[in-house]
Amino acid sequence: MSVSDNLLSGKGIEVTYGAKPHLFGPPGHGIKVLHGVDIDIGRGETVGIVGESGSGKTTLGRALLRLVDVTAGAIHFDGKDITRLPATDIRPLRRRMQMIFQDPMASLNPRHTIRRILVEPLLLHRLASDRKDAERRVAKILERVTLPQACLDRNPHELSGGQRQRIGIARAALLKPDFVLADEIVSGLDVSTQAQVLNLLKELSRDLGLSMAFISHDLSVIRAVCDRVYVLRHGRVEEEGDCERVFTAPASAYTRMLLDAIPLPEIDPKWLGRESLMEEAPAA
Numbered sequence: 001m002s003v004s005d006n007l008l009s010g011k012g013i014e015v016t017y018g019a020k021p022h023l024f025g026p027p028g029h030g031i032k033v034l035h036g037v038d039i040d041i042g043r044g045e046t047v048g049i050v051g052e053s054g055s056g057k058t059t060l061g062r063a064l065l066r067l068v069d070v071t072a073g074a075i076h077f078d079g080k081d082i083t084r085l086p087a088t089d090i091r092p093l094r095r096r097m098q099m100i101f102q103d104p105m106a107s108l109n110p111r112h113t114i115r116r117i118l119v120e121p122l123l124l125h126r127l128a129s130d131r132k133d134a135e136r137r138v139a140k141i142l143e144r145v146t147l148p149q150a151c152l153d154r155n156p157h158e159l160s161g162g163q164r165q166r167i168g169i170a171r172a173a174l175l176k177p178d179f180v181l182a183d184e185i186v187s188g189l190d191v192s193t194q195a196q197v198l199n200l201l202k203e204l205s206r207d208l209g210l211s212m213a214f215i216s217h218d219l220s221v222i223r224a225v226c227d228r229v230y231v232l233r234h235g236r237v238e239e240e241g242d243c244e245r246v247f248t249a250p251a252s253a254y255t256r257m258l259l260d261a262i263p264l265p266e267i268d269p270k271w272l273g274r275e276s277l278m279e280e281a282p283a284a
């Protein structure tokens, strides 16, 4: 794949936490958690980042979005070097690079209604001409993520975990991003809800031509949604390749060990073709 085909790429990324000199006292040496990672995410491509806990998956995702500073290496987004771009120049790119979190409760304001949570970003980013236009778009996306319109008048805690995750997806999709980072977004959900959420995300990424990085410690989730996968180990890329190839013929003994550790069955591929359920039981 040529450089121009990549929407987002990182070359030689290093991240050291706590490396900045302390204001008072001796400089901190820090802990290096990424050791020269190369990663490319093509336009319209869904790339998986997998590895054991602490291998640096979240740090890598956040570094690509410039949410943590890199201590070495380069990040390019849509052909532009964003490695050292000041915060004021990053801000306009934020809409184009969205993130969906593991726990939507942490990112959805508990005091706001779903209507407000979805309408306000549209107005803030001037993606709707007025409130009425914003509400029309919100009603449409709610239908797209198969949630009843009645959800709009509820607060996040009144929805089930699966419904909240769909709101997280809807909020990201409304902003018409080019890139979405999905970090462990189905880990807290039961297996059939996981399949519905993954299915929805797959459809949306195809319809919107999104590029995605999908972080999971669960290889069966990665296999269900990704085109290519990067296997991280102690902050280094252990193996990279086409998803099916890595799963069926892993080149590295470490990847093989991860695969052997999967408790089967997890996501049954046949569920990914299943109709989404309109109603889910609210979380207890």
Ligand SMILES: Nc1ncnc2c1ncn2[C@@H]1O[C@H](COP(=O)(O)OP(=O)(O)OP(=O)(O)O)[C@@H](O)[C@H]1O
Binding pocket: 017, 018, 031, 033, 051, 052, 053, 054, 055, 056, 057, 058, 059, 060, 217
């Ligand atoms: N803000 C931080 N400050 C200091 N160390 C951090 C910080 N965030 C993460 N780390 C450390 O960096 C290493 C990599 O963490 P990271 O969260 O990127 O890994 P991960 O593969 O996503 O793990 P998990 O699957 O458990 O979320 C870990 O040792 C972690 O303790």
